Amino acid sequence: MVFAHDTSLSLQAAVALVNGSLDPVTISSPDELDAFFTEFGYTGRHDRDQAEVDATLAIAPRLRELLTADRDDAAGIVNAMLRDAAALPQLRRHDGHDWHLHAVDNDAPLAERILVETAMAMIDVIRADEMSRLSVCADDTCEGVVLDLSRNRSKRFCSVTCGNRNAVAAYRARQAEEG
Numbered sequence: 001m002v003f004a005h006d007t008s009l010s011l012q013a014a015v016a017l018v019n020g021s022l023d024p025v026t027i028s029s030p031d032e033l034d035a036f037f038t039e040f041g042y043t044g045r046h047d048r049d050q051a052e053v054d055a056t057l058a059i060a061p062r063l064r065e066l067l068t069a070d071r072d073d074a075a076g077i078v079n080a081m082l083r084d085a086a087a088l089p090q091l092r093r094h095d096g097h098d099w100h101l102h103a104v105d106n107d108a109p110l111a112e113r114i115l116v117e118t119a120m121a122m123i124d125v126i127r128a129d130e131m132s133r134l135s136v137c138a139d140d141t142c143e144g145v146v147l148d149l150s151r152n153r154s155k156r157f158c159s160v161t162c163g164n165r166n167a168v169a170a171y172r173a174r175q176a177e178e179g
Contacts, residue, residue, distance in 0.1 A: 003124055003149070006100035010121035011134075011147050013040035014063045017114065019144045019158055021060035029053060037110070043094060044106030044113060055111040063118055067145050071131045074122060081119040085112055089120065137162050 003011070016036065020026040027033055033053045037046055046052070066077045081087075087103035104116045125131060137144040137158040144158030157163040 003121075003128075004100065005097065006117075007121040007124045008149060009040055010117040011125070011149075013042075013114065014067060014118040014121070015145045015147045015158075016040070017056065018060050018064045018067060021057050022143060025057070027053065027057065033110075041095065041097075042110065042113065044110075045108065046110060052110055055109060056114065059111045059115055062115065064145060066118065066122060067134050067147075068136060071126055071129065074131065075126050078119045078122050078126065081115050085116045087116050087119070139163075139166055141165075 013036070016039075017027065020036070027036055030048045030050060030053055033056060034046070034048060062077075062081075066074055066081070069077055082103065085104050085108070089101050089103045091099045092102045093099050101120055102117075103120050104113055106113075108116075125133060132153065133148050135146045135148070135156075137146055138156040139158075139162040142158060142162050144162065146155055146158050148155035157166065
C-alpha cells in the first residue's frame with residue numbers, strides 16, 4: 001500500500017517524535033525542534049521556545065499509544081484526538097504540495113497540529129487495514145517504534161543502529177557456535 005505524501009510524512013514525523021523522546025532524547029531544545037519542524041514540512045505557528053519543545057515532547061506518550069495500538073483501539077484514540085482538537089478537515093495546497101488535508105488552523109499550537117495530523121494519517125492506515133506497518137523495534141533493548149513503508153514489509157528495527165547491533169550479535173553467536 002502506498003500512502004499519500006502527507007500521510008507518509010505525518011507517520012514518519014510521529015515515529016521520529018516518539019523515538020526522539022526516548023533515552024537519549026534527541027529533541028530537547030528549540031533548535032532541535034526547529035530542525036524537526038523543517039524536516040517534516042510543518043507549516044504555520046512555530047513559537048521556537050522551550051515551552052513549545054516541552055509541549056511537543058509531552059504528546060509523545062499519546063502518539064506512542066496510538067502507533068502501537070491494535071486497529072480497534074487506534075480508531076478510538078484517533079476519534080478522541082480529533083474530537084479534543086475540534087478538528088475540521090479541509091483541503092489545502094501549499095509549498096509545492098498538491099491538495100492534502102489539514103484539520104486544524106495553522107495558528108494552533110504545534111503539539112496540537114502534530115496530534116491531529118498524526119490522527120488524520122492514521123485514518124488512512126486504519127481504513128486500509130495496514131496496522132502491521134507499525135510495530136515496536138525487534139531489538140530487545142529498544143522501545144522505539146518502527147514504521148515500515150517498504151514494499152515487502154521487512155523492516156524490523158527502528159534505526160540502523162539497532163539493526164547493526166543485532167546483526168553483530170547474531171554474527172558473534174554464530175562464531176561462538178562454530179568455535
